[in-house]
Amino acid sequence: MRVKTMMSQDEIIRFIRAQKVAVVTGVDAEGFPSQKAMFSPRRIDGRTVFYFSTNTSSQKVEVFRGNPKAGVYFYKQGKQKYVGIHLKGTMEVLTDHDAKASIWLPTDTMYYPLGVDDPDYCVLKFTVTGGRFYSEGKTEDLQLTDTDQ
Template sequence: MRDAEKTIGNLIDKQSVAFISSVDYEGFPNTKAMLPPRKREGIKYFYFTTNTSSMRVAQYRENPKANIYFCDKRFFRGVMLKGTIEILEDNTSKEMIWREGDTLYYPLGVTDPDYCVLKFTAQTGRYYSNFKSEDFVI
């Protein structure tokens, strides 16, 4: 694919939902819809907000393997990125993606112990468009 980072980045930036998967304690995939990443660096690094006390965080602490998926339903195309998740709880990371209104989810503010950042690092991907799929390495 020519200019994969630009094509995939544009697709990602236009989505209002991200699908994120973890592996549970029995080895099964668990997928959930989340708000889109608060920040991305190319198509390699993605930053999401979540609750430290969540089941998903517990799963990532046990097994950091993950994937994220973005779907453009209008044009029936999508991208799956495979990689790993880190749980970031330092103030610098939390402040980096904090937004006004986040106290709705984290009432104690940016230092709320139940607020953390999921940093996804992509290693490979698969892009689907025009009735064909293409694998790529990041």
Template sequence: MELKRIEAFIDKQNVSFICSVDDNDFPNVKAMLRPRKRNGMKEFFFSTNTSSTRVKQYIQNPNASIYFYHKGLIKYTGVMLKGKMEVLTDQDSKNMIWKKGDTLFYKKGVTDPDYCILKFTAESGRFYCDLKTEEFYID
């Protein structure tokens, strides 16, 4: 399996799922829009509210996973990546993925204190397609 094939698959998905761990060690899953930026299969960047539950959970425990899938008429394809999630609040990171329409969610613009970036760094993953699962590691 080629990582380029998985990257192309991820780029076609409009929705992703992020998973955090709560104080009781239970996984918490949340649907998100696709990552705003991706550096290969290693780094994924999402925007979110600093006040969100996920941000609190990632600060306490950075263990995370992200998931992408597509369900066709007969074929289901999914990619799960495991790694660490960082909460970035520095202005350079916020500027990096800011889009004009984001003022809908962050009224004070790119400097809004309730706007932050989630940076996911992948370590390994699993790819599922055609009833086959393959594990892989990311350097």
């Protein structure tokens, strides 16, 4: 039996795509959470794989190279309603040309003057394993899948 959720999986992905900021969390070498606000994902494959651009030299890249466990939080605060979606999963650091080119934007030269192959440009690939949804005082577990169930 399928339980009715507050938002369908497709509605959740549409909500995520509409947000401008994501809070990305990893676990540092001392076992503490390390959070950073980032631009929302550049690309989402299906419902479970998210791609972010960042600096190879950043602390978050160091954190994820040490421990791939990650969380990503999306939220929207409205006058009457707050919606929050927390996703958990793993984060990979990708530095190969194809991965970087797949999310490259022409305006990225502002941050990476050497272009797509700038050594300080990399991709964070987040793969969802589960999560939680919050709205109107109610929470529920999420299990995003790439197929309808």
